[in-house]
Amino acid sequence: MAKLLEYQGKEWLRKAGIPVPVGRAASSPEEAEQIAAELGKPVAVKAQVQAGGRGKSGAVKLVNTPAEAREAATSILGTVIKGYPVRKVLVEEKLDIAREYYVTIIVNSARNARCPMMMFSTEGGMDIESVPEDKIFRLLISPLFGLEVYDAVDMLVKAGIPNDQVTTFANLLVKLWNAYKKYDCFTLEINPLVMTADGQLVAADCKMEVDNSSVYRHPEMGIEIARDFPHEPTELDRIGWGIEKADTRGSGFVMSMGFDEKSPGYIGYHPIGGGSAMMGMDALNKVGLKPANYADTSGNPVASKVYRVAKVVLSQPNIDGYLLGGFMMANQEQWHHAHAVVKALREILPKKPGLPCVLLLCGNKEEESLAILREGLSNVEGATRVEIYGREHVTDTDFIGQRLLALVKEYQAEKRKQGGDQ
């Protein structure tokens, strides 16, 4: 899902009428100091990364003066939290916290639910995983009728919210539901939802994830890539997303694994379909090779789309091989893949001569596809380590892994030798 940073999510909350602390994001210590000076009161300086647990890891600092805000920003900006470099800090007024609560809306995908679900707890501020089960209250929400205020009241009373505060909480929960719906969220979590000393409810944190499939409905949100990444999107990821976005016929997905581009021994990985991709991982794992990326071209994509994916996979620096992993009897006509891979390899192999390529393609139009691969890749400059297999090896992860490893070893030895000769 498209995850927003805290400061971005809070902006949408504010627009939906949910109180958030006053403040804004800064990219430099000077800017942080400036914002703190404008606010003219103690501030919280918070790392803006797509990872939780910042409080515990020292990435949320509470300070009293603009100079201290500058210092806090200096110590947080540029660090890396759970793999995400910190490029911005949020500088916002420090809250006078009386109590912290937890509230989230997620999708409950259980078979008997399949609808949004609100979870509320009076034990906010900590990881929800560490809150005892009897302190978490759940409310299924009808996507058609929405959150009724009396259902919210019912849940809040059960959770132990005192009578004189129930209306304040219930109104906020209804606004939260409205925001969830309006922005097509997948997750909207406020932890902590803070009750301040003067009785105001304020969203002190915000984790907002927009449903990937709905991102196109929200150009105002400026979401660049409607995908989750376990790391900051690389150049390859941006190109990969461009392929998906431009053409929705079949999947044409490619994502980097965020690996160290300098280390050798990675394989440009081009599996076809999810289950097949897992078998391909088996093939690689069994022989100690690693995928440089993940990809998927299933669901009968057009050849031009498969070609672009193959081209991106093959263009990765320092790959020592390419695996087209069709570990399944596909019902999509495989000749589109064959044409696409031929075109990509004919362009890449002259630039990466001898690159090991193991191509496994099985299923519908298999014979024709293998013929296209064989014919298209004969007499191609650099195509010295291309092996083509069909259904006789469809589940043969041992064999495919061994063949790839053998070719990779040759290729690496050849590269070392060339390096030594120079």
Ligand code: GDP
């Ligand atoms: P997370 O740890 O990444 O979820 O970051 P949070 O934004 O939830 O901050 C963690 C904790 O820092 C919160 O539970 C609060 O206890 C504390 N905190 C955050 N903002 C403020 C603030 O403005 N004032 C005060 N007093 N505490 C804050």
Ligand code: MN
């Ligand atoms: Mn939090």
